[in-house]
Amino acid sequence: MKLRYILITPFLLFGCSWLPPEDEFIDVDSLHTISNFPIGSAVRFVPFKDDPALQRLQKHHFDSYTAGNDMKMNSIMPEEGVYDFSLIDAILAYTQETDQRLFGHNLIWHSSTPSWVKEKAQKDPEWLSDFMKRYIYTYVGRYRGAVHGWDVVNEGLRTKGGGYREDSIWYEVLGSRYIEQSFHYAHEADPEAVLFYNDFNTERDLEKFNFMIDMVEDFIKRGVPISGIGFQMHIRMDIPNEVIASTLRRAADTGLQIHLSEVDIIFNHHDDTRGGGVQKLTTLTPKMEQAQAQKYYELALMYQKLIPADQQYGITLWGFNDRDTWIRPFFGIQDWPTIYDERLQPKPALYGFLKGLR
Numbered sequence: 001m002k003l004r005y006i007l008i009t010p011f012l013l014f015g016c017s018w019l020p021p022e023d024e025f026i027d028v029d030s031l032h033t034i035s036n037f038p039i040g041s042a043v044r045f046v047p048f049k050d051d052p053a054l055q056r057l058q059k060h061h062f063d064s065y066t067a068g069n070d071m072k073m074n075s076i077m078p079e080e081g082v083y084d085f086s087l088i089d090a091i092l093a094y095t096q097e098t099d100q101r102l103f104g105h106n107l108i109w110h111s112s113t114p115s116w117v118k119e120k121a122q123k124d125p126e127w128l129s130d131f132m133k134r135y136i137y138t139y140v141g142r143y144r145g146a147v148h149g150w151d152v153v154n155e156g157l158r159t160k161g162g163g164y165r166e167d168s169i170w171y172e173v174l175g176s177r178y179i180e181q182s183f184h185y186a187h188e189a190d191p192e193a194v195l196f197y198n199d200f201n202t203e204r205d206l207e208k209f210n211f212m213i214d215m216v217e218d219f220i221k222r223g224v225p226i227s228g229i230g231f232q233m234h235i236r237m238d239i240p241n242e243v244i245a246s247t248l249r250r251a252a253d254t255g256l257q258i259h260l261s262e263v264d265i266i267f268n269h270h271d272d273t274r275g276g277g278v279q280k281l282t283t284l285t286p287k288m289e290q291a292q293a294q295k296y297y298e299l300a301l302m303y304q305k306l307i308p309a310d311q312q313y314g315i316t317l318w319g320f321n322d323r324d325t326w327i328r329p330f331f332g333i334q335d336w337p338t339i340y341d342e343r344l345q346p347k348p349a350l351y352g353f354l355k356g357l358r
């Protein structure tokens with residue numbers, strides 16, 4: 001059956017509403033139980049560890065855990081020579097107790113590189129290369145067998161269009177080879193870990209997508225140990241499904257694992273920069289909620305239909321409630337991108353997503 005027929009079927013079958021029966025609000029089906037592949041969410045361990053309501057929902061719905069912040073370089077190595085793994089150890093204990101997969105986000109990212117690293121690297125390029133190797137060996141080695149997979153390099157490409165990201169100390173000092181070197185080091189430190197290249201807008205910026213695919217296919221050809229592609233998938237309501245479907249299909253052709261790694265769906269616009277939000281819509285109406293539920297449904301369905309089962313690494317939401325979403329503070333706009341509202345009540349989006357996974 002063609003994708004567009006599959007996508008309109010629920011409207012035909014169930015009418016135009018994603019609201020559950022009243023009592024389902026109390027006892028909502030679990031996302032991960034319904035799904036054939038892992039379902040994750042990004043969490044900031046502080047204040048999460050002291051928030052029982054959030055924990056209850058997180059345990060109910062998710063079997064994969066991504067740290068929103070806590071596993072980045074500037075969180076664990078704010079100062080030279082000091083590795084602080086205490087929070088990660090606590091996260092690991094939580095995920096083991098609750099039987100969740102721990103996903104490592106991330107090893108090398110320009111945006112979470114501590115300033116002391118940048119300063120030192122500018123003075124001593126060789127130091128940076130050596131530091132990168134030691135950092136990856138130490139970190140991945142410590143969690144060998146415990147962290148299931150890693151975003152090895154995050155956002156190594158330019159924000160828009162083709163090309164490597166030039167405003168990154170890693171690229172400036174080491175050139176594009178730092179990307180493949182990071183994969184080699186991570187693989188040497190944990191040969192079983194699933195290793196991803198992760199980036200944003202690749203589901204819709206075709207120039208960026210093609211550049212990424214060329215890079216990935218070149219890695220595969222030359223034996224660079226990459227195992228997966230992460231699509232962050234911070235999408236908008238108006239990103240056409242056909243475009244998303246075409247990039248997912250092409251990515252699946254590589255044979256690699258495909259992770260929708262940071263999903264949320266916004267209504268307003270932005271220019272990808274901090275503070276760059278454009279507030280087009282100020283109120284969330286029931287009609288918008290229904291449309292968003294439909295989009296969550298379609299995204300889950302596309303992933304199911306287009307990615308072969310053995311390449312489905314999972315879908316991870318970047319936060320799962322509108323109270324804590326990064327979209328509002330980062331872009332400086334009001335928006336409602338997730339599946340739970342500010343009061344931690346389920347939105348129609350949750351039911352759309354559930355139905356898409358079922």
Ligand code: 9MR
Pocket residue numbers: 068069072111112154200232262326330
């Ligand atoms: O949501 C994260 C936010 O809390 C942090 O302040 C920020 C900087 O570390 O990172 C945000 O997460 C980003 C992720 O690590 C990479 N893709 C984009 C995410 C949203 O900015």
